[in-house]
Amino acid sequence: MSAIAIDTDLSTVQPRVLDVSHYYSPAETFDGIRVSPYKPVLGARVEGLRLKKGQALPDTTVAYLRRKLLDRGFLYFEPGTVDVDGFVDLVQLFGEARFYGGPYTPPPEGHKLLNTIDSKIKKTNMNFIWHVDGGYYPDPPKMTALFATAVPEYGGDTLFSNAVAAYDLLDPLFAQYLETLTAVHSGDTVGHLPLSYHADPEGLAAQRAKYPPRDTPVIRVHPETGRKQVFVNESYTFAIRGVTRAVSQNLLNILFDLIKSPELHARVSWEQGAVVIWDNRSVQHCGVNDYSGGGRRALYRATLY
């Protein structure tokens, strides 16, 4: 029996990995506020800021925080940064808040601009599937923010994934091909609209009329940062145009899997009073469904344009 010659250096056949050094961002202090990476590839933790309702921040500080948000994908503000009233002021530093709630995400008492994701109210499970908010709208919100008002004893985290870094993980020739493709998005893809409006057929019809299927590039250039990113998501992307159904589904599955790569992620374990505001254009998110039975979970949400 002759031995099989192994003449391949297996170290050359390793899979490509993300070059994390592109995302390196040292901790820094600006105007007494400490900003440090939340995770290496995504997010920044903001500590030392205290903002009361109606209190102004210097323009230079606001500009700094806006820059950091675009650069890091999200800002996590430690508990104690703001109360609920201060939350409305804080988020408006980053855009114009508009009401975004649906039948299961009503405004909390006294806050018309906000809506609530509350385990006592919300019975649809769509927030556990990766998405961008309003991904089937012609004008999805630029930013989304959450303020934790009730936190279960264990679990109930929110996951975030960097869709710019997801693009960096694509092999260049494959990325070039994807850049030629267009995807169709719909509020019906995983049943978001029919489940949200199942008790309101007229409301459902109105939503479908208002938000017909929408086309976008599969890979797009972020309008503010100029960075390329993956621009399909599992909740709302229905198909890729002009290819067979098998190719559409398989390409989408590759991209959905990519978004689920742990090195692209940050996982926020909520503490009462914590705030996260993220760039809803370049960051995907989903809730983690592991908290039923563990106490109430309620997040006040603001969407910004």
Ligand SMILES: O=C(O)CCC(=O)C(=O)O
């Ligand atoms: O429940 C969660 O953590 C996800 C919430 C969500 O999808 C949102 O705030 O838009």
Ligand SMILES: [Fe+2]
């Ligand atoms: Fe969401």
